[in-house]
Each structure stands twice: as structure tokens, then as C-alpha cells.
Amino acid sequence: MKNKLINVFALAIFFLTATLFAGGQQGDKDAAPAADLDPNVPGWTLDTSPVEFDWYLHFSWFPNQWGVDPLSQYVTEKTGVDINFIVPAGSEAEKLNTLIAGDQLPDFITIGWWEGFVNDMIEGDMVYALDELAEQYDPYFFKVAVPSRLGWYEREDGHVYGYPNASYSPEDYERYDVPANQTFLVRKDMYEALGKPDMRTPEGFIAALEAAKKMFPEVNGQPLIPFGSHEFGDQGSDSFGKFLQDFLAIPYEEADGTMKDRFADPEYKRWLKAFNDANNKGLISPDIFIDKRAQMEEKIAQGRYFSMLYQRTDFASPQMTLFKNDPDSVYIAVPGPSNSKLDDPTLAAVGISGWTVTLISKNCEDPERAIRFMSYWMSEEGQRDFYYGVEGVTWEMVDGKPQFLPEAKEMMDTDRPAFDKQHGANQTFWMLMDNPMFEQWQPAPVEPFKQMIEWTYPYTVSVSQYDNTEPTPDLDEGIVLGKVKNMRGKYIPALVTAKDSAEFEAVWNEWQQKKADLGYDGVLEYQSEKLEINKAKLGL
Amino acid sequence: MRNHMDQIPLRKLSLKSRIYHQRYLLFMALPALVWMIVFNYIPMYGIIIAFKRYRIIKSIADSPWVGLANFKELFTEGDFSMVMKNTLGIGFMRLFIGFPLPIIFALFLNEIKHAGFKRTIQTISYLPHFISWVVLGGIMMNWLSDAGLFNEILMKTGIIDEPRFFLAEPESFWNIAVFSDVWKELGWGAIIYLAAISGISPALYEAATVDGANRWQKMMHITMPSIMPTVSIMLILAISGILTTNFDQILVLRNAVNQSASDVIDIFVYRVGFKMNRFSYAQAISLFKSVVALILLLGANQISKKTQGHSLF
Structure with a gap:
């Protein structure tokens, strides 16, 4: 008798959860079409009210946080975007599997392009097509994105879901000395x-x-x-x-x-x-x-x-x-x-695929600001901010060209972790770094390297x-x-x-x-x- | 005023009044029951992915059925026999060496009369239990390296002439795995037997002293038989866990050259399930392991019941 009761109870719970698992598909949000956005006006300048994004990094070794160093504080002040990085504590695959299976993907995801997860997230309809977002909210995106990279990451459905960092096109090889590892x-x-x-x-x-x-x-x-x-x-x-x-x-x-x-x-x-x-x-x-x-x-x-x-x-x-x-x-x-x-x-x-791709998940409540922030980072202005840091703290103008301050350069070469915390420049945040663009700024390598x-x-x-x-x-x-x-x-x-x-x-x-x-x-x-x-x- | 129901044996009451009578006790057990159902029983629904081709972006219900394809693949997999051999090899070695040692250790520890000395030994012996395998693995790798502790000792005592790379020798791996685990868990494993020993009535020992038994005889004829029920239960559990190797330990100690001796089922599941993202296949392997464990458990339980009279259920 007692066993029967337990059985009935267990079965009831079993079916209850089975229906819970089966349900819960999220419908797409309808968004109003873009009215009259000028592709020459950076979208991010239109709205700089505070907004916070969660940003998942598929790299458990990433040691830094947003808002600690002067650079990220400066970027938050400039664009209104505050970022909360989510970094796996242990196994990356385990963390991302959980996020995907639980439909808990944060606003941004940065992950190696070769990972099977990229395909999973796109096929599972979990991420926005960047080109669609850009058309709707920020045509400026197409001005700052490199066409060959968009072309490379265009999928069979004609959409682009992720934008790479550290991407070198075959032409870049003719233009610059690209080092191998x-x-x-x-x-x-x-x-x-x-x-x-x-x-x-x-x-x-x-x-x-x-x-x-x-x-x-x-x-x-x-x-x-x-x-x-x-x-x-x-x-x-x-x-x-x-x-x-x-x-x-x-x-x-x-x-x-x-x-x-x-x-x-x-x-x-x-x-x-x-x-x-x-x-x-x-x-x-x-x-x-x-x-x-x-x-x-x-x-x-x-x-x-x-x-x-x-x-x-x-x-x-x-x-x-x-x-x-x-x-x-x-x-x-x-x-x-x-x-x-x-x-x-x-x-x-490294080739056109680059190193990582960054995607915007459909869980993002403010895709408008997300795509605009991406365009900011991809633009020459954003790249320069993330490369040089804050004027007066990390760099100064010398003969009309930005130059790292000697103390900053010294710290960058000898104590990188401290540099990351006290300056935050020079690819401390590499999620959307554009290496070929850095070539114009890069100082020559020094011995012993x-x-x-x-x-x-x-x-x-x-x-x-x-x-x-x-x-x-x-x-x-x-x-x-x-x-x-x-x-x-x-x-x-x-x-x-x-x-x-x-x-x-x-x-x-x-x-x-x-x-x-x-x-x-x-x-x-x-x-x-x-x-x-x-x-x-x-x-x- | 006394409740008259206290005098009626419980089993004679109806279920309803029995529940009512024990309502406080049952209420206290409820959280644990709910916990078990939520974390142990509900997830069992996921077992069905062993018969499906599950992708993480679809729900379990939406994934297509594939019948026994995952199992067929497992049994025809080239590495399967090697993996089984290593799992069983390490499992049996651990059972034959790792199971009796804590009992013997507890018996001898019990004979130490000086309380302070006894406690010191006990504390030292279970210290390694508290070091995680991730840390201990690094220490072991140092100890076992060409300029490490073991080579140093063996060279100084003249047992070997030149340093050996223990972790690079597949033939040494089972020994390393089993003995390092025995060393780590010896003291901890003895605790349950010491607890069983402390429950033996002193009257038995006093009677034996009166009859002229020496310490050895008392140990063999009073202590041993008294802890036999505990030993039987522990043995049944140990046998059912024979396919469960120490995952953390083997993960940190294995490498490219000893893998022919270090690939065990748990590592295989990890490699296939997590590294290759084949959840269904990994689940099939895991289900196979659970079924074997269940059969072993029931078998050992039955044998113990027949021969010893002690059993889990």
C-alpha cells in the first residue's frame, strides 16, 4: 500500500516535469522597422543612457573584469554600456552546454569560431542575424564591418550571425608582415x-x-x-x-x-x-x-x-x-x-576566420543597443580606444600621433597583469579586436622576442x-x-x-x-x- | 494521561492511523524525500537519450529515436575491450587490495592501548583523504618523475641503476592507480570499522579474558565476527562499484603513453560525452555501466544473504 502511494506520487511528478521540459519555446519578439537611420551616423551616439549587458566568454582563463580599469570606465561613460563578463569557472563546454540547454544564453557570446557550439546556437535559433539587426537599428554597422569578413561568415541562408576578431584576409598577408606562431x-x-x-x-x-x-x-x-x-x-x-x-x-x-x-x-x-x-x-x-x-x-x-x-x-x-x-x-x-x-x-x-566570433543572443532584451555597441567597438574610433586606452593615462599626442606613455609601455612589456588592471588598453579586451587595423599603430617587436x-x-x-x-x-x-x-x-x-x-x-x-x-x-x-x-x- | 495507542503494536494499525501516529517523523523525512525525487529520480527521465540521437538545441522529446544503435556502436568500438580490461583490472585490484587493508588496519589500530598514540596514527592516516586528486595528482607526478622521490629512494638503495619514468610505463599504471588510492583512503576507510568495533559489548571481551583467551584469540573470535555484518555490507557495495574507477585520479595521472592501461569507462564517457559532445552515446555507455553495477549488486547481495545471512535488502 505504501509502495503504491509512492509510485503514484513519483509518476505524477514524472509527468509533470515531462510536460515542463516539452513546453517553454520562446516566440520571437516583433520589432518595429527602422525608420530613417543615417548610415553615416554612428548608432551608438543616438542613445547613451546606461544599459548593462551580460557577455559570455568561452575562455576560462580570462582574468579581467569590466569597470576595474580606466579604459572600460571610459567606454561605459562614453557609450552608456556596462558589461558583466561571464567566464566559466571550470570546464567551458559544461558551462555553455548548461546555458544552451537551459535557454539562459546571456546577451553576447564570444567563442572560438571552430567550436561546434556556434553551429548549434545558429541552428537552434538562439542568436540574432547581425545583418538583420544592423538593417533595423544601426546601418552604420555595414560601414565599419569589413565586407570580406561578413562574406566569409555568411551562411547558406544569406545571414551573418557572428563577427570575428583577429581576422586576416588573404590580402592582408600581402599588405602586412603577419607572424606565425x-x-x-x-x-x-x-x-x-x-x-x-x-x-x-x-x-x-x-x-x-x-x-x-x-x-x-x-x-x-x-x-x-x-x-x-x-x-x-x-x-x-x-x-x-x-x-x-x-x-x-x-x-x-x-x-x-x-x-x-x-x-x-x-x-x-x-x-x-x-x-x-x-x-x-x-x-x-x-x-x-x-x-x-x-x-x-x-x-x-x-x-x-x-x-x-x-x-x-x-x-x-x-x-x-x-x-x-x-x-x-x-x-x-x-x-x-x-x-x-x-x-x-x-x-x-591566423586567417580570415580569425580567432573568436561574437554573437548576440535572442535573450538580449535590448538588441538595438547591443548591435550599436558592436559597431562602436568595430569602428576605427572603438579600436583606437581599446588599443591606446585613455588619453593622459595610457597615451599622449606626440607630433600629432598617439604614443604610449613611457611608464605605460614599460608596464605593458614587463608586468602585463598589472597593466590590464591599471590601464586596460592594448587588447586587454580582445573580443572584437581588429589586428590588421592595429598594424598602423603597432610598435616594432623588441628582444628577446x-x-x-x-x-x-x-x-x-x-x-x-x-x-x-x-x-x-x-x-x-x-x-x-x-x-x-x-x-x-x-x-x-x-x-x-x-x-x-x-x-x-x-x-x-x-x-x-x-x-x-x-x-x-x-x-x-x-x-x-x-x-x-x-x-x-x-x-x- | 497516557495515550492508549502507545500500547498497540504499530503494524496492527491501519495505514492511515500509522501515518497519523508518525506524522512528525514523516514530516521530518519529507525534505530528504523531495530532494531525492528532484535530484535523483526526475533526472532519470534523461536516460532515454541513450536510445535517441540527442542534440543540445532540441528538447529530449524532440530528438529522433535510434533504437540500440548507440549500444551497437559501443560493443563494436575498437577500444571497448581495452577499456573494459582496464576498468575491470583496476576494479578487481582495488577490491582485493583496497578492500581488506582498512579492515586489517582498523583491527590493529584497535589493539593499541595508548589512546594518544592511537589517535595520532588515526589522524595521520586519514590526512591524505582531504587532499583533492587535482592537487595530489600534481604531487604524484613530481614524486614519480625522473628526479622525483621514488627514483631517488630506489637509486639510493641500489634497487635500480637509472631513473625510471613510472608514468610513462603502461605496465606500472594499475599499480600506481591502486596503491596511491589505497594510501590516500586507508585511514578514512577504517573509520567505519572502528565505529563498528567500538559498538561491541565489553562483556564479551571480559568473558573471553576469564576463559583465558589471549589478545590474538580475542581479535579473531570476538572482534572479527562482530564486525562481519559491516564487512559484508561494505563488500556488497564495493562489488557493485567495481566498474566505477576513480575518475579524478585517473584523469590527472593518465597521459599519451600510458593510455593503453589508463583508459577506463569513466574516462571514455568523459571523452566522448564532453569532448565530442555526443551525449546520447555517452549516456548509452553510462547506462550499460549502471546495469552491470546493478547486476553485480543484486548478485553479491544474494550470495551474501545465502552464505552469511547479512544483506542490504
């Missing part, structure tokens, strides 16, 4: 002591590692690590994937214009074998498979690596430590692994057309691609640590076979079709 680095003093060996061939590479290990067995009492790479994860390591392939100048597409599996290229195999040989000679320390980014940064600061295939931006703080101790112990970029024809590397740098930045200039290439070709995880091809990527985390370490050539061959063949069995060809076909569309968009 992938570098092959060596410790300057050791490299010079070894007589600057040529490390472009497998033989030269192994010989140099061997010589380095012999000449410098220990660094400050701890064993030298002859070669360092990026952290290994479920999908392998960037160093043994994209970075190595870029250095070997492996193309993204076949001669007939279809997408290519860069992980099956013979040049790539040749170098994995080289790393395997190095491993069997005891030149690859197991550290590189175990260490996480924090441990690696610590070891860089101690100068324990002889050579690294690594992103130079991660050297910002450890390189400074080394430089202060001994300017000769820093890392410098040198020619690294090359293909058998010794071609120049083709280092892919100058050498590694400038080394990449001649080798940087635009690979915009290959961005955004991957199938999203809701498609069958997307699932296959996910599995193919997860295999990299398993097979690449297995290949590098294979006991002998026979085992290496067996593992390699098993890997290629597994990819074929999963149906990777279907994924490449899908990507080839997307590539076709992208090329048309970019006019290539």
Missing part, C-alpha cells in the same frame, strides 16, 4: 657551442641532439631534454601534427583540389620515423609525453630543453626569465625539420580557405572525424616509441587501415565540398 627553437648558447648544426634533415637533427646531449648532459644539475614538444592529449600533440606538417610544407589539398590527409603523407612518415630513431637512441625523453603545459613552461624557464617545436607565444614569460639571467641562454628560431626537397616551411597563420617573431615572416602563408571545412559533431561525418582525431593521441606516441622499424611499420599500417575502416574518405569528401565553397567566397 609555429617555430623551431633552440637554446642560443648551446646551438652556437655546437657550431650551429643544420637540423633540417633527419640525420642532421639526430646528430645535433646527440651532440647536445653529450656536450650538455645536465642543466643546473637536472638532465637535459634534447627535444621538446607540445603537450600530448587525446588528439595527439600540435608539435607532432600541424606544426611538423607546416615545417615539412605538406599541402592541405591534393593536386586535383580535394582535401588531403596530411597525417598520411610520406614526408610526415619520414619524420615520425626520425623521431622514432631518436627515441631509440635515448634522445626523446619520456617527459614530453607526461608533462602538461605548466611543467613545460617551468622547464623552458630553466632552459632544460635543447630544441623545441613549439608555439613562440608561450615563451612570453619564461623567455623573459632566461633573458634576465643570461641573454645568451634564450631560445632562438632556426630552420627546423624540412622535407626531402628541403623546401621552405609553410607556416599557417624580436628574433623569433621576425624569423617567421617569410614563411607565413594564408590558409583561410581550409578553415571551417570540418563537419560538425552532429553529422555522421563529424562523428567519424572525432574518432579519427582521437586516434592520433594513441598512434602518434606509439609510432614515436616503437621498438624497431618493423614495429613502426606495423603501427603505421594499422593506423592508416583504421582510418580507412572508419570511413575517413567520406570526411575528406565532405571537406572538399566545403573547400570548393570557401574558395568561391574568397575568390581564389
